[in-house]
Amino acid sequence: MSPSATIPKVLTDEQVQFFHDNGYLLIENALDAETVAGLKERTKTLLEDFSLDGHPMTKFSTGVKGNKHVGDEYFLESGDKVRFFFEEDAFDSSGNLTRPKEKSINKIGHGLHTEDPAFRAMTLTPQNLSIALSLGFQDPRVLQSMVICKQPEIGGEVGPHQDSPFLFTSPPSAMGFWYALEDCTITNGCLGFIPASHKYSPITNRLVRINGGADGTGFEDIPETWPADVPAPHPTKEEREKLADEKKYELAEVKAGTLVLIHGSVLHKSERNRSLNSRWIYTFHMIEGEYEYDAKNWLQPSASGFSKLKDVV
Ligand SMILES: O=C(O)CCC(=O)C(=O)O
């Protein structure tokens, strides 16, 4: 049987067009209720079972807010491990947790797609491969994954950002698969997007290891870089500044089981969770395996971390 015979068609032509036009796409009921329940159960077990003994109590940061903890070894070496990062506001002024550890973790990452059987099984699937191929990938590789818990009351905001600076390839190719495990609403910190911003927002920096990681990580400015699926002519700086006035975030409230696809150049964010409900999601990112992913990138999983999605069929 040829591989194409085993790859289901998941996206309609209209959905593919919506993604190219807007830089994101919501797919309702991408996971059935049973799968969602299983992944939540697994997340609950991971949160209950991890030990605080010897944990460096590393707080969450993708570096979006320039967090000083971003350089922690615990973070840098998490690419092929299941590690636990705390909410910034889980601690009192003396550094003690103000709630149980299960309610204090912001995220678990970044190697769930290789290290955890339940998350591996729902990541490396013909469905996800089909979506990647429909959106133009030749050799999609999954290279990071995380559960983001966004805990009740303290779940931290994720400031406006693009994803490609965190998973830089030449040219940029990162794409996020973001699966809601719980309903995501305006009160618990759903995602927000600036539609079509991927078309006028070049990548201008990237998160790199400084001195190979010995001095942590930092953002390095790079010349304006456009992904291959946003072809020239690109808007000039002046044209982009005019568009700035029109930049409005559209909220993406979604039900549990919804898949949100996120272009690596689209501007997106999420607010603090001020509600009494958690907002659990599972997300992984893929890059184009045919493009260079160099040693400067903060994330350096072992070779097995670059999961070749085509191997699933
Ligand atoms: O889940 C969130 O609040 C933000 C996640 C995000 O920015 C991403 O998955 O790229």
Ligand SMILES: [Fe+2]
């Ligand atoms: Fe993001």
